[in-house]
Amino acid sequence: xxxxxxxxxxxxxxxxxxxxxxxxxxxxxxxxxxxxxxxxxxxxxxxxxxxxxxxxxxxxxxxxxxxxxxxxxxxxxxxxxxxxxxxxxxxxxxxxxxxxxxxxxxxxxxxxxxxxxxxxxxxxxxxxxxxxxxxxxxxxxxxxxxxxxxxxxxxxxxxxxxxxxxxxxxxxxxxxxxxxxxxxxxxxxxxxxxxxxxxxxxxxxxxxxxxxxxxxxxxxxxxxxxxxxxxxxxxxxxxxxxxxxxxxxxxxxxxxxxxxxxxxxxxxxxxxxxxxxxxx
Amino acid sequence: xxxxxxxxxxxxxxxxxxxxxxxxxxxxxxxxxxxxxxxxxxxxxxxxxxxxxxxxxxxxxxxxxxxxxxxxxxxxxxxxxxxxxxxxxxxxxxxxxxxxxxxxxxxxxxxxxxxxxxxxxxxxxxxxxxxxxxxxxxxxxxxxxxxxxxxxxxxxxxxxxxxxxxxxxxxxxxxxxxxxxxxxxxxxxxxxxxxxxxxxxxxxxxxxxxxxxxxxxxxxxxxxxxxxxxxxxxxxxxxxxxxxxxxxxxxxxxxxxxxxxxxxx
Numbered sequence: 001x002x003x004x005x006x007x008x009x010x011x012x013x014x015x016x017x018x019x020x021x022x023x024x025x026x027x028x029x030x031x032x033x034x035x036x037x038x039x040x041x042x043x044x045x046x047x048x049x050x051x052x053x054x055x056x057x058x059x060x061x062x063x064x065x066x067x068x069x070x071x072x073x074x075x076x077x078x079x080x081x082x083x084x085x086x087x088x089x090x091x092x093x094x095x096x097x098x099x100x101x102x103x104x105x106x107x108x109x110x111x112x113x114x115x116x117x118x119x120x121x122x123x124x125x126x127x128x129x130x131x132x133x134x135x136x137x138x139x140x141x142x143x144x145x146x147x148x149x150x151x152x153x154x155x156x157x158x159x160x161x162x163x164x165x166x167x168x169x170x171x172x173x174x175x176x177x178x179x180x181x182x183x184x185x186x187x188x189x190x191x192x193x194x195x196x197x198x199x200x201x202x203x204x205x206x207x208x209x210x211x212x213x214x215x216x217x218x219x220x221x222x223x224x225x226x227x228x229x230x231x232x233x234x235x236x237x238x239x240x241x242x243x244x245x246x247x248x249x250x251x252x253x254x255x256x257x258x259x260x261x262x263x264x265x266x267x268x269x270x271x272x273x274x275x276x277x278x279x280x
Numbered sequence: 281x282x283x284x285x286x287x288x289x290x291x292x293x294x295x296x297x298x299x300x301x302x303x304x305x306x307x308x309x310x311x312x313x314x315x316x317x318x319x320x321x322x323x324x325x326x327x328x329x330x331x332x333x334x335x336x337x338x339x340x341x342x343x344x345x346x347x348x349x350x351x352x353x354x355x356x357x358x359x360x361x362x363x364x365x366x367x368x369x370x371x372x373x374x375x376x377x378x379x380x381x382x383x384x385x386x387x388x389x390x391x392x393x394x395x396x397x398x399x400x401x402x403x404x405x406x407x408x409x410x411x412x413x414x415x416x417x418x419x420x421x422x423x424x425x426x427x428x429x430x431x432x433x434x435x436x437x438x439x440x441x442x443x444x445x446x447x448x449x450x451x452x453x454x455x456x457x458x459x460x461x462x463x464x465x466x467x468x469x470x471x472x473x474x475x476x477x478x479x480x481x482x483x484x485x486x487x488x489x490x491x492x493x494x495x496x497x498x499x500x501x502x503x504x505x506x507x508x509x510x511x512x513x514x515x516x517x518x519x520x521x522x523x524x525x526x527x528x529x530x531x532x533x534x535x536x537x538x539x540x541x542x543x544x545x
Contacts, residue, residue, distance in 0.1 A: 031534060065537040068372040072532045090374040098372060106290075106364035113293045120286030121373040147297075 019082030020045045021095075021171040021203025022067065027076035029062050029227075036062045038227040040076075044171065044203035049194065051214045051235060052207045054224035055255040060207045063224070064100070064173050067205070069093055081170050094122065097167055099160035100175035107149025111140055111159055114148055115166065122167035134162040153180035157189065165196070172196075172204045178213060186210075190217050211248040221247075223254055230254060283375045287383020288390070291357050295391075305391050306398045309345045313402040316341040321407065335495040338409050340464045340488060342399045343421065347429045347484060348455040349395040353388025354433025355440075355451055362445050367539045371531075377524050384437070385430050392429070414494055420505050421487050427512035428483045434519035438526045444539075463488050483512035 022044040029037040037059040044050045052060050065071035067078055069089050078085040083092040105114045112131065119127035135141045138158040143151065148159060157177060164172060174193070178186035194217060197204050208214050214221060215235045223231035231238065231254065235247055244250035295301045316337050323333040361367055370380070403409040411418055436451040443450075461475055462484040468476050479485040486508030493500045530536040 029534075061537075062534075065368075065534075068368070070368055070371050070531060071534050071537045072528075090376060093372065093374040096372075100368070103368040103372075104365075105369060106360075106366050108297065108364060109290070109293055110297075113290075113297075117286050117290045117293070118369070118373070120282045120289065121370070121375050123282045123374065 018046065019079070021048075021081060022205060023077075023079045023082075024063075024067070025077045025079075027063065027066060027078065028074045029059075029066060029071065030074045036227050037066070037073075040224070040227070040229055042222055042229065042232070044205050046170065046203050047197055047201045048219045049197050049204040049206055049217055051218035051221035052205055052224060053211075053214060053221055053251060058224040059227035060224055061102075061175065062227075064098070064175055064205070064207065067171075067173060068096070068098055094167065095170040096173065097122070097164040097169040097171075098173035098175070099157075099164040099177050100173075101177075101179050102175070103160075104156060105148050105159060105163060107147060110145050110147050111135070111151070112144040114159065115163060118163050119166050124166050127166075130166060134165060138162040154182065154185045157181055157185075161189065161192070168200065168202075170202060172202055174204060174206045176208055177206070178208070178210065186213065193217065211246065211251055215247050223251070225254060283373070283379045284383045284386065286375075287357070287380060288386050291360065291387040291391075294360060302394075305349065305395050309349065309395045309399045310402060312341050312345050313338070313399055314406070317403065317407040332495050334407055334409055335413075336492060337465065338403055338407055339411075339414075339491055339495065342403055342411075343425060343487060343491070344455070344459065344462075344464045344484070345399060346392060346396050346422075347425045350388050350392045350426055350429025351433040351436065351455065353391045354384045354430055355436045357384045357387040358433075358437040358440070359448060362440065362448070362539075365539070367536055371527075371536060377527055378520075381434060381520060381523060384433070388430060388433060389426065392426070414491070417490065417494060417500070417505075420509060421491070424483050424487050424505070424509050424512050427509065427516050431512060431515035431519040434516070434523050438519065438523040441523070441530060441539075442526045442535075458482060458484075461485070467492060481511065483508040483515065486511075 020043040024043065025041050027037055027040040028035070040059070040063060042050070052063065054060050062071060066073050067080075067085070069085055069092075078092075080092040081095045083095070085092045105118075109117065112135070115131045115134065116127060119131060124130050135144055138161060140155070140158060140162060143155060143159075148156065151159065157180060161177065164174070172193075177193070178189050181189060190213060193204065193206075196202055206214070206218060218235050220233065221231075221235045221238065222229050231242075233241070239245060239247050239250045242250055242253075244253060317334070320333040320337040323331075323337070327333060361370055400411060404411070414421070432454060436454060440447050440451065461471075461478045462482050463471065463479055464484070468479050468485060468489060471479060486504045490500050490505050527536070530539070
């Protein structure tokens, strides 16, 4: 499996036997005639943040939903911490958690009630202590007894992240976690998530439309378009490697390529070393 | 067991946080008890005690309301996830479908017991109806009602999961649609043959036939009640299987991930 420079630095010899936080092989999802995800393969090693980029409708959310077990792949395998999601769903999902803008927590429960509800669902040991710890860590203590529907978007994001960390997941899926935050709050959240990946050796799959954020946060990115991985690599080096000045420019170029006939044709215009998914 | 406790605890939080969720559990059953209690008392006064209206009518209303409460207990707990668009959050956890259903069922049993206590209190204190006169038969009666109420509740949840949130409105009239066939207020012999055929597939019909026989001091048919309980059990197994099947199909088709406030058909 090819690893980026940053992840290679994080690898230690003994880690060879440790399974990746997430391994996706040949993932495919077809809705009738529409192919939403087409043979996508990648992995998220522990301690690494992988960005999943692409225009709207590229297949990012479908991919995340399949990893969360709420959408069944047409074919392909997903394994979380070495556990096959299809056959050992509960065990695999016990190592996983997520925060997404489209999945806000019930607004009719308070912050503490929501955290307790999800702590029990994830069977968190010492859930009282863990909730107090997260309330402190995400500066939610003053809001603990406030109904979530009354929180500002920034507070809701902090709560969603606190919920996502309840079970100290080995794999964390973050779907546009900073989309509704002001620059300062977004920066704080990014710092927290980076620290988490580093300190807790947690693999993170991150989707975002903010290319600055992706460049400053992710160790590796995958460009998805029309359900396929077009490009993969270090977000700080990719623009230069492909003759673009910024990641945003590269993103725009990739999404405006005439991919209608065959995404692979467009992929052929990209440097071979960073083309298509993980090479095994 | 902790994921099951989570589903029950969530419902407890919601009820504690908003009394309007508790009110329907007691208000409608209390109104029914009062309305039918006075009607039965009036009918008893003009009837000259030939038929025990208090026992027959009030008993029937109490059992039917209890069945309705149990069914709605299951569906309301499920609707909380529909209304708060919480499916992605809940079903992306290690929670098993059996644990989820178990949580809904325990919630329904607990809330129904509150309604039952209110009904028993009103029927006994205000109208002098003693359910102890039914003796040990009360136990299989309650078992049958709980089994069938839960079965129908789970079936309704499967229907809403498959057809989308808008189909919630198809759930509320279900008890009213079944009542004429279940012979809640009259013997099944009153019904035309085709309706009676439907009645024999409905577990509560066996309960109401048995109850009327006990109150009229006629011999009861224990095998009839046993058939009713067996049917209710079968309905429960089928309803759980159907919910699980609909859930699997929703995961396969992407319906679960896209479930929203609009029709998901």
